[in-house]
Amino acid sequence: MSLSYLLEQTLNGVTLGGLYALLALGYTLVYGILLMINFAHSELFMLGGYVGLGVLKLLSDPATVKATGLGFLEPIQAFFMSGTVGFVALLVATFGISAIVVGILGMVIERFAYRPLRHAPRLAPLISAIGVSIFLQNAVLLWIDSKQLPYTRADGSAFVTAQTAFTIGTVHVSTMQVFIVVTSLVLLALLDTFVSKTRIGRAMRATSQDGEAAGLMGVNINSVIALAFFIGPALGAVAGVFNGMYYGSVKFNMGFVPGIKSFTAAVIGGIGNLRGAMLGGFLLGIIESLASGFVSNAYRDVIAFVVLILVLIFRPGGLLGEAVAEKV
Amino acid sequence: MTSKRRRFVAMVAVVASLALVATGCASKTDTSDTGGAKTTEVVIGIGAPLTDGAVALGQGMVRGANLAVQQANETQELKDLGIKLSTVEGDDKGDPTTGGNVATQFVSNPNLVGVMGHLNSGVTRVAVKIYNQANVLQVSPANTAVDLTNMGMANYFRVCTVDxxxxxxxxxxxxxxxxxxxxxxxxxxxxxxxxxxxxxxxxxxxxxxxxxxxxxxxxxxxxxxxxxxxxxxxxxxxxxxxxxxxxxxxxxxxxxxxxxxxxxxxxxxxxxxxxxxxxxxxxxxxxxxxxxGLPLAELPKGQEFQAAFKAAYPNEAIAAYDAYSYDAANVIIKAIIVAAKEVGADKVTTTEGRKAIIAAAAKTDFEGVTGKVSFDAKGDTTNKAIxxxxxxxxxxxxxxxx
Missing domain, CATH: 3.40.50.2300 (Response regulator)
Structure with a gap:
């Protein structure tokens, strides 16, 4: 096994880790504020993938326009399908719309499924979250399709073609890999700055430390929580679109496994801790990839979860700590 | 510490209940009117993955079997016997546990004498024992695991060849x-x-x-x-x-x-x-x-099937198992006819009738759309073309x- 092989597997792992990290941020953000595990988060990731596919098809698949009869989209498609500007605009639109739609859905879920249970025993919102998760899965299964859908245009061409961004020795790094890793790092940096530097961020931290006291000091707790339920799912949706583009398909139950893994990543890094979620995500992705490449693909999850157990034995609060004193 | 432990317990409960829900089964039941006074309602189950697993193949199995049953219901032979066939779908999700639930549901239907399915060998391994106890004939269009016909299940046959x-x-x-x-x-x-x-x-x-x-x-x-x-x-x-x-x-x-x-x-x-x-x-x-088997286009009956399929499902393409499911369903239908003549149409759903159906299936010998359909002593097809x-x-x- 050569050095370039190690490098290539690490790259696979870093990319996978970027996805886990984006998803883990959503778990950790909500946990940090509400001490609640949002089990519906993996379904919001899945929905992000579907919304993204829908947007891509409407904006850059002529066959979809023909099939749906939305003729007015034709000139819009012509713009999105021409040149670099159109392509960048297409990506911005896809990620933006997907994040906003899913983010709003996250807020709606919080309003109707979690807020009424905020003062109920801890188990109640957890079960409610499972209910939402099952509801969303079945809604997609019944109303969209039970089949796995390819993340391509109707004629089978990819929206984002796999291109080599640059080469290290014999290892090709694809634009998609660079895109995923850079985006997740930038989004974390933005979120981190937002939470630590802005006024609303301070309100979030205050709410996570002591919701009632923060409320007495004039913080509008409901809107702070709603905001957390917008940001988390929006990041999840971005991961969902990336997942579709990178691995090539969406399915109604695709969120389950990445959801569990990202939750694990959040726990490894220290749940409630934003940088911890990021670290945990990349670490888990790299470990999985190396385990798969150097031991056996069948042992990938075994090794990843052995690492989780070891981390929890030696650092029960996760690598960067649970951030109890200053959650978020 | 205690709150952490409680959290852990809650998580375990959550994961457990998720697993339970995931394996729960949903199935659609076709209810058809019983027809005239002398008509015997005989049901054939279609066990296939319809919402999870190889859904495209499962949907093809439903298409193939339904086509065979529709055609049979129009024949004078069945009308003379006073038998009205219908099908009921069971969604096994390609999962052995769910498949077991589907099988139990199937055998609880007193009019169900045969099952066309399942797609996955792992599912059949669980389901076939349940059918065996209830004397229900199972004909699979797709199971290729070698050992399935070595389990000593006299009610099990397959029209496809093995791994x-x-x-x-x-x-x-x-x-x-x-x-x-x-x-x-x-x-x-x-x-x-x-x-x-x-x-x-x-x-x-x-x-x-x-x-x-x-x-x-x-x-x-x-x-x-x-x-x-x-x-x-x-x-x-x-x-x-x-x-x-x-x-x-x-x-x-x-x-x-x-x-x-x-x-x-x-x-x-x-x-x-x-x-x-x-x-x-x-x-x-x-x-x-x-x-x-051989490509449909190379078989005389295969072309007939393609034409009938096109007429019945103008918007669908033939998937891997549509034709096999059609033949598998016909094995069951023909066995029901033989048994009905033997024990009387009104008795085919009794234990005696069910045993007669299984015995008749073992003697299957007809020209199907995928080639000659007949079985050896273990229940494997004699058609071994690949x-x-x-x-x-x-x-x-x-x-x-x-």
């Missing part, structure tokens, strides 16, 4: 005809996938080829990037995948995108138009699949050059 025929035939083709000397073998850790991949690897090595690597994934995986890198470093000239089309298609796609431009070969589980759609035609061209298909430049499966 020990299909795997080696595919390996021979890869080595001798396609001229591939180094292979990488992957399976999806299911009964079907592992069995097929093992048989393929064994024969490929026996032919003189080199199996450079052997790996497992799961049937729900979508991320094969690490595996692709491993395959690339192994220098394989062909990749064999034991499993179904959903994961196989993504593996092929990620292989080609990751610079591993060698064909992927699979069994009947990937022989579906959905495979090309998911992989993307550009990636799938040149990939191989084997399927049991055809190798390849995705052509137009993005559809066609018989591969010999």
């Amino acid at each position: 020990s025929v299909q795997g080696p035939a595919a390996a021979d083709y890869a080595y001798k005809v396609a001229g591939k000397k180094v292979a990488f073998v992957v399976d999806d850790a299911t009964v079907y996938g592992t069995g097929l991949a093992d048989e393929w690897a064994k024969q490929f090595a026996a032919d003189g080829g080199k199996v450079a690597g052997r790996e497992k994934t799961t049937d729900k995986d979508t991320d094969f990037k690490a595996l692709v890198t491993l395959i690339k470093s192994s220098g394989a000239e062909i990749v064999y995948y034991g499993g179904i089309y959903n994961s196989a298609a993504l593996l092929s796609k990620q292989m080609k995108e990751g610079g591993v431009k060698v064909p992927l070969m699979g069994g009947d589980g990937i022989f579906d138009p959905e495979y090309v759609k998911l992989a993307g035609a550009a990636n799938a061209i040149g990939d191989y699949a084997t399927s049991v 055809t190798v298909y390849m995705v052509g430049p137009d993005g559809t499966w066609a018989p591969a050059p010999k």
Whole structure:
């Protein structure tokens, strides 16, 4: 096994880790504020993938326009399908719309499924979250399709073609890999700055430390929580679109496994801790990839979860700590 | 500490209840009117993955079996006997536990005497015992695990051939005809996938080829990037995948995108138009699949089936098991007719009638749309033809050059 092989597997792992990290941020953000595990988060990731596919098809698949009869989209498609500007605009639109739609859905879920249970025993919102998760899965299964859908245009061409961004020795790094890793790092940096530097961020931290006291000091707790339920799912949706583009398909139950893994990543890094979620995500992705490449693909999850157990034995609060004193 | 422990307990409860819900089963029941006073209602169950697993293949099984039943209901023979056939679908999700639930549900229906299904060998392994106890005839269009007919289940038959025929035939083709000397073998850790991949690897090595690597994934995986890198470093000239089309298609796609431009070969589980759609035609061209029997177009009855299918389902394409399901359903229908003549139409749903149906199925002998349909003493088909298909430049499966 050569050095370039190690490098290539690490790259696979870093990319996978970027996805886990984006998803883990959503778990950790909500946990940090509400001490609640949002089990519906993996379904919001899945929905992000579907919304993204829908947007891509409407904006850059002529066959979809023909099939749906939305003729007015034709000139819009012509713009999105021409040149670099159109392509960048297409990506911005896809990620933006997907994040906003899913983010709003996250807020709606919080309003109707979690807020009424905020003062109920801890188990109640957890079960409610499972209910939402099952509801969303079945809604997609019944109303969209039970089949796995390819993340391509109707004629089978990819929206984002796999291109080599640059080469290290014999290892090709694809634009998609660079895109995923850079985006997740930038989004974390933005979120981190937002939470630590802005006024609303301070309100979030205050709410996570002591919701009632923060409320007495004039913080509008409901809107702070709603905001957390917008940001988390929006990041999840971005991961969902990336997942579709990178691995090539969406399915109604695709969120389950990445959801569990990202939750694990959040726990490894220290749940409630934003940088911890990021670290945990990349670490888990790299470990999985190396385990798969150097031991056996069948042992990938075994090794990843052995690492989780070891981390929890030696650092029960996760690598960067649970951030109890200053959650978020 | 206690609150942490409580949290942990809650999590365990959550995971457990999730697992329970995931295996719960949903099924649609067709209710049809019982007709005239003398008409006996006889039900055939269709056990197939309809919402999870190889859904495209499962939907094809429903199409094939329903077509056979519709045609039978229009024949004078059944009308004279006073039998009205109907079907009921059970969604096994390609999962053995769910399949067991479906089987229990099927046998609780007093009018159900036969089951056309299941797709997955792992599901049948659980379900066949339940059918056996209730004297329900099971005819599978698709189970290829070798050991299923060695379980001593007299009620079990299959119209497709097994891994020990299909795997080696595919390996021979890869080595001798396609001229591939180094292979990488992957399976999806299911009964079907592992069995097929093992048989393929064994024969490929026996032919003189080199199996450079052997790996497992799961049937729900979508991320094969690490595996692709491993395959690339192994220098394989062909990749064999034991499993179904959903994961196989993504593996092929990620292989080609990751610079591993060698064909992927699979069994009947990937022989579906959905495979090309998911992989993307550009990636799938040149990939191989084997399927049991001869191409429909080469069989006289096969062309009749294609015409009838087109009339019944104008918007659908024939998937891997539509024709096999049609033949499998006909095995059950013909056995019901023989038994009805023997014990009387009103008694076919009794234990005596059910035993007569199973006995009649063992003596099956007719020209089906996939070739001659008859069984050996164990319940395996006597039709052992295998055809190798390849995705052509137009993005559809066609018989591969010999």
